[in-house]
Amino acid sequence: MRVAATLYLTDETITPVRLARELEQRGFAALYLPEHSHIPVSRETPYPGGELPPECARMLNPFVALAQAAAVTSRLGLGTNITLVGQHDPIDLAKQIATLGHLSGGRLTLGIGYGWNREEAADHGVEWRTRHALVRDRMAVMRALWAERPTAYEGEFASVRASEAHPKPVRAPRTLIGGAAGPKLFARIAEYADGWLPIGGAGLRDALPALRAAWADAGREPGDLYVALSAVEPTEGKLAHYEELGIDEVIVQLPARGAAEVLRTLDGFSDTCKRYLSLAPAARDQPATGTDL
Numbered sequence: 001m002r003v004a005a006t007l008y009l010t011d012e013t014i015t016p017v018r019l020a021r022e023l024e025q026r027g028f029a030a031l032y033l034p035e036h037s038h039i040p041v042s043r044e045t046p047y048p049g050g051e052l053p054p055e056c057a058r059m060l061n062p063f064v065a066l067a068q069a070a071a072v073t074s075r076l077g078l079g080t081n082i083t084l085v086g087q088h089d090p091i092d093l094a095k096q097i098a099t100l101g102h103l104s105g106g107r108l109t110l111g112i113g114y115g116w117n118r119e120e121a122a123d124h125g126v127e128w129r130t131r132h133a134l135v136r137d138r139m140a141v142m143r144a145l146w147a148e149r150p151t152a153y154e155g156e157f158a159s160v161r162a163s164e165a166h167p168k169p170v171r172a173p174r175t176l177i178g179g180a181a182g183p184k185l186f187a188r189i190a191e192y193a194d195g196w197l198p199i200g201g202a203g204l205r206d207a208l209p210a211l212r213a214a215w216a217d218a219g220r221e222p223g224d225l226y227v228a229l230s231a232v233e234p235t236e237g238k239l240a241h242y243e244e245l246g247i248d249e250v251i252v253q254l255p256a257r258g259a260a261e262v263l264r265t266l267d268g269f270s271d272t273c274k275r276y277l278s279l280a281p282a283a284r285d286q287p288a289t290g291t292d293l
Contacts, residue, residue, distance in 0.1 A: 001243045003276040004030035007254035008055035014259040020069035026270045027277030030077030033062035040119040055256040063096045070104040082113035082178045086131045087124040090138035094145040101169030111197045113178040181207035190218035195226030234272045
């Protein structure tokens with residue numbers, strides 16, 4: 001089981017350069033970053049987690065931040081957690097993803113989702129009731145552009161002509177769909193994704209067999225299903241439980257704070273997660289390189 005990290009990275013937190021170096025030095029598998037383009041102040045949509053964190057309106061663009069992270073690391077995985085595909089032009093997004101995948105040597109995992117903020121989505125021209133089909137079509141457009149040979153796609157909500165589009169990603173990024181457990185979500189995962197990216201671990205013992213059944217019913221290979229569990233506050237007991245359930249990756253939640261507080265938290269998580277980190281403890285004790293750029 002891999003252990004990665006996430007946080008609401010903003011203009012007021014630790015920088016992506018410093019964080020990426022520190023994560024790789026400690027043996028963490030990846031850095032995942034979330035996305036919000038903006039938060040309308042006239043918002044009527046309730047935030048699913050209770051009170052809306054102020055960091056949601058200050059998030060850095062994940063692809064720009066991950067590009068910085070890629071440039072100062074060699075092994076650290078890069079991920080989105082999540083990309084709001086419905087809020088992007090799919091041709092432009094395909095180019096961003098392919099470029100980052102190419103420059104990073106294929107280290108990108110694409111976490112995608114449908115969003116929760118109706119007002120934010122509406123400003124991007126997203127019709128809320130059809131957003132699931134919109135995302136499916138836009139993902140198909142991107143896969144057509146990543147194909148080795150010019151490939152066309154014609155969908156209800158998005159299409160593209162057979163085109164020359166370069167660079168190609170080193171490999172098509174693993175695509176994980178975020179969202180709450182349920183038959184509709186699991187059917188979408190089995191149809192056009194590589195796995196699930198839920199938040200927290202509640203209900204996993206019941207949800208995972210249902211996901212695996214939907215996956216099998218779609219004719220997918222059991223070993224190809226990937227489950228990454230996000231926003232985890234790690235304890236040794238939790239990690240052992242998730243490993244026993246067959247979780248492939250746990251993404252621990254770091255605070256949206258400056259370097260000193262983030263690194264204190266990261267040191268604590270490193271001790272808790274040391275059995276799952278990819279570097280030997282001695283390597284994690286080496287001094288950090290660079291400055292907090």
